[in-house]
Amino acid sequence: MKVVALETLQLAEFPFLFWLRVHTDAGLIGTGETFWAPGPVAAYIHDNVASYLLGKDPRDIELHDRTLGSVYVGARDSGAEVRGNSAVNIALWDIYGQALGEPVWRLLGGRTHRNVPIYNTCAGYKHVRATKKNALFERGEDWSLKSGDSNEGPYEDLLAWRYNAGDLARSLKSEGIGAMKIWPFDIAAEASNGTRISLADLDKALEPFQKIRDAVGRDMEIMVELHGLWTLPPALRVAEALKAYDVAWLEEPVRYNELDAMAELARHTSIPIAASERLASRQMFKQLIDKRAASVIMIDLAWCGGLSEARKIANMAEASELPVTLHDCTGPIVYAASCALSATLPNVNYQEAVRAYFTGWYTEIVADIPPVKDGHVAPLEGPGLGLSLRPELFQRPDAAVRITRI
Template identity: 50%
Template sequence: MKITRVETIRLDEFTNLLWVRVHTDAGMIGLGETFFGARAAEAYIHETAAPSLIGRDPLQIERIARDLTPYIGFAGTGAETRGRSAIDIALWDLWGRVAEQPVYQLLGGLTHDKMRIYNTCAGYRYVRSRPNWSLDDWGTGGSAEGPYEDLEAFLHDAGALAESLLEEGITGMKIWPFDFAAKASGGYYISNADLDTALEPFRKIRAAVGNKMDIMVELHSLWRFPAAIKIAEALEEFDPFWFEDPIRMDSIDAVADFANATKVPVCASETLGARWEHHKILEAGAAGIIMPDLTWCGGISEAKKIASLAETYHRPIAPHDCSGPVALMACIHLCLNVPNALVQETVRAFYTGWYKELVTTLPKIENGHVYPPEGPGLGTDLLPEVFERPDIHVTATDAD
């Protein structure tokens, strides 16, 4: 079996999403996905990666992963890594379809029969229709598209939001009320007034549901060390589950200093890319929880290595996913396989909303857990209607 065609698919409505389909001479097709900078990743795929894949055995996944990482600059989270991540996910999906087995079985089988999820409290438009978002709105505003405008909810009625999540069995929620205050100072300073405003959602959550809800604090690497410490100290009374990306990950020593200054675990980071940067942060003792992004680290192959690396440091992983439906399926397969998976990120506004416009199958999520996908490979595919949309862009590299 040989690769005969590498195809990318974009939709104008979902400017950050890019799908990759790897075709073979046996008529089998594997589906992958990446997120953010879709056109840049698409250009890399067709100018660099795809020509080197045509004619190759698609089941030599590890060899292909090695060959698509020719020098250290390709180990970050740039277009090259995002592009090869989508290719890698597609190859695992293809292998599963060929073997008629789910990806988690190919990875070694289930170590978990189900996986706990948490809800990233985004709305239906969050990082969906624009390549970049302003810290002023993050996609808020406008008319509600459904019952899960959770970003507006955490900003204005966080207690009721926590109660709503608990009613669905979801016991973890991620919020980011500090982002708005970071813009004015570049993250170097937060006023007492802004700090007090940002703490209000935490007060409301604890008043409404007590400690029944784990609160994941997302700081988006927007803060510098002194302000980040001030925020962390103010939050400790609310017993956060983690501090995610409290400062930029470009200074591991500074991240370690932050981690040593708080009792709350640091969760890091989708921005690190491949395993080499994760090794540095683990070696420095700078993170208590590791958060690889399968679409930004090199795909399933690399994420599995990151998970194993974290396990040697007795650290759990919690894969990052606030992107598309194919990436979520890939994350679920990984989580169900690796022993040190702690929890899987989900966005209920996405999986109950626009994901349904794009793929044939979504994972079973029930009572705060996600269950093993059924079917071979990842267990989902793009809907036929996607290919009939007027805003579709399909680009292909074929065998000569």
């Protein structure tokens, strides 16, 4: 078997997402995905990866990882090269599973869990979707939005935690979901470049936590996303204020690659630190683990190097008695691959999921989604990843399709 074509897809409606299809002479097509700045990733795939991968056996995954990962620059961060290599790795595992007629999770050693508990990242329907008004994404979010501004479906969870956090917690519990992630401190961080937080702003950011506890008591785990926006002193103040709410973790309280500052914060708070979806390669995660800068190791398949690298990182964390959680607030291919890997990892604690995504726009991209039941997700059973891109996507007027053939 050999690779005969690399095909990439970008959709203007989803400006952060990138999809890759690896075609083989056996008729099998592997699908990969990554997130952020898809234009440079596409250029890297067609201008650099194609000259190496075309004509090669796609099943030699470890060889291709080592070769593509040994580039002169861009091999040790989550830049375009590593994001592109992540998409390639996911696609190659998809081909390997299809060739053997087995799901990826079986090839990764089989399940250690029938299903994995999810935490719901409380994003909304437009969180990564471009509209005529704006594209809601992390620091680009429009904080002037008011409750009721979006009515696309029942899970407008971004606005819900801002205005009705107690009702949101009750809604999640009604579906068996016992963990949720919110980020009410970002607005203060953006106003001060992360250098300070006033007591008034602190009290305002704490309001959703109080509403959640008032609504469901301690029957809900609350993860706190801080997006790496804070310097150390205000991060310490935030951590101290959150102790009363017994939150599950602080995620990226300081910049994700400022490991010494993160380690100092970890020494001064009893709240677990989770990091970092934005790190790439096991070498960087080894530094994070060795410094004990985080006690929950968060891995993103789209940014770390793919399924192969993620499994190695998870194994390192297990050797240090640390749990891992698989990050996904991006697209359906990485979500499916993450659910497959999560099922195999003995030290996984949660799989991230966004119910506004897996019940909403994910279904526009793929037909099959890992099933969520009673707050737990199971991997897909089909060969490879168990899903593929809908063919009509390539005919959309906003589609940018590029193919490099052997």
